[in-house]
Amino acid sequence: MISMLWRPVSTTxxxxxxxxxxxxxxxxxxxxxxxxxxxxxxxxxxxxxxxxSIEKHSISVEVGTSLFRFIKGKGGSTQQKIEEELGVKISIPTSKEDDFVSIEGTSVDSVTSAAEKIQAIIDESVNSRNLDYSHFISLPLAIHPELVDKLINFQNSILGNEDACTNENEDTTENKEVDQLSKENADVAVELKVEDGSAAVKVNLTNIPLVSYAPKASKSSTSSDLGIDKSIFIKPKTFHLTVLMLKLWNKDRVKRATEVLQSISTKVMDALDNRPLSIRLKGLDCMKGSLAKARVLYAPVEEIGSEGRLLRACQVIIDAYTEAGLVLENDAKQSLKLHATVMNARHRKRKTWTKKVDSFDARGIFKQYGSEEWGEYLIREAHLSQRFSFDENGYYHCCTSITFPEEMQNNHGCIFICACKGRHFNGDKKEAHQIER
Known part of the structure; x- marks a missing residue:
């Protein structure tokens, strides 16, 4: 729904x-x-x-800077059409800090009709793929330095960054061998005969030795040939689990989304039974397409203990945002599949735009890392994260967050710090001392 503020702009x-x-x-x-x-x-x-005697009317409609381009249309065509059809003036601010569009006209009906047309444009835009997601609920994993290091090594291994010097040395050696062969055969004699009355020259090639050069070493499976480049890898410092994608196109929706997450902190803790939660990442899997034409490669997530507490907590978050009207209808119908994305072809940086569906060959990667043990990690918090914006640590900008349990309390009120990589205990001191730290 849009907010309309009426105000007089002129007198008789x-x-x-x-x-x-x-x-x-x-x-x-x-x-x-x-x-x-x-x-x-x-x-x-x-x-x-x-x-x-002229009386004018004006209203302000909260739109959001990300939607201004849809109201303008290509070359301002959409805005111009509404203005000419209804006899109004639409003012779109140039500042990114202002979310409101002003509509001015000589009658209440014309201004109201223009506002309705703008609302229709907003509804169509937010439900289309032309407007990308701006925020999401994330469970940060990049807070674990050892996991970040593993991801960096994973990328370097696939991109072959460690072999760059070796390749240069191989090329230099091959060139030296070719030069030496050329010098050895520089003294080969060639017999030339010129027949009378003919401008043609006959060459006797029988004395020229045949030399075969070893073919230059070629990488039959180079990263570029497989559609693999650095841009499709997830940045290690942004590694996370995604709970819910959101389109928050104005400040009011961002504010409401912030309030929703804060309001359900207690419910999320109850869903987790007020106990720490750890996950295990193991292997790789392909989400879209085949391994030969992969689009998304991810590490499957397994909850330590298999009690379903993680999914219950995530569902509490999803339900709260859906009830608040902040989840689009199509997204609300999607079932949750927690995964840790490591490669995504959609992130590829191109010099020229193309509609062609992007993919990469992940067969070699899967052969090498298909059973990789990424480790076990504690889930410490949930963020309302802003896409395309990052904090000083390299992770997505956090609009707000709620913490997950990191301590356990027994029946006697004693607090035990959980550093057990997901292994749980029931307040027994002897058992607590036996925990692998």
Missing amino acids: ATVSADHTMNEAVVATDEITESATTCSNDEQRVIEGESSS
């Missing part, structure tokens, strides 16, 4: 034929003189002198 004025502005009312305490002035104005109109 009378203009005489010689373009001199006359006030309709000179002063409140000069009633007689005012009446005379009005009478004279009426007489001037009768005599043919011009007089106009």
Whole structure:
């Protein structure tokens, strides 16, 4: 729904034929003189002198800077069409700090109709792929330095960054061998014969030795040939689990989304039974397409203990945002599949835009890392993260967050710090001392 604020933008004025502005009312305490002035104005109109009375109306519609381009249209065509059709003036701010579009017209009906058309444009835009997701609920994994290091090594291994010097040395050696062969055969004799009356030259090649050069070493499975480049890898410092994708196109929706997450902190803790939660990442899997034409490669997630507490907590978050009207209808129908994305072809940086579906060959990667043990990690918090914006640590900008349990309390009120990589205990001190730290 849009918020409309009505405000007057002009007052009634009378203009005489010689373009001199006359006030309709000179002063409140000069009633007689005012009446005379009005009478004279009426007489001037009768005599043919011009007089106009124009009242304008204006409202402000909260749109959001990310939607301004849809209201403008290509080359301003959409905005111009609405203005001409309804006789209104649409003012779109140039500042990224202002979310409101102003509509001005000579009647309430024309301004209201323009606002309805703008609302229709917003509805169509937010439900299309043309407007990307702006925020999401994330469970950060990049807070674990050892996992970040593993991801960096994973990328370097696939991109072959460690072999760069070796390749250069191999090329240099091959060139030296070719040069040496050329020098050895520089003294080969060639017999030339010129027949009388002929401009042609016969060459006897029988004495020229045949030399075969070893083919230059070629990488039959180079990263570029497989559609693999650095841009499709997830940045290690942003590694996370995604709970819910959101389109928050104005400040009001961002504020509401922030309040929702804060309001359900207790419910999330209850879903987790107020106990720490750890996950295990193992192997790789392909989400879209085949391994030969993969689009998304991810590490499957397994909850330590298999109690379903993680999914229950995530469902509490999803339900709260859906009830608040912050989840699009199509997204609300999607089932949750927690995964840790390591490669995504959609992130590829191109010099030229293309509609072609992007993919990469992940067969070699899967062969090498298909059973990789990424480790076990504690889930410490949930964030409302902003896409395309990052904090000083390299992770997505956090609009707000709620913490997950990191301590356990027994029946006697004793607090045990959980550093057990997901292994749980029930308050027994002996058992607590036996925990692998």
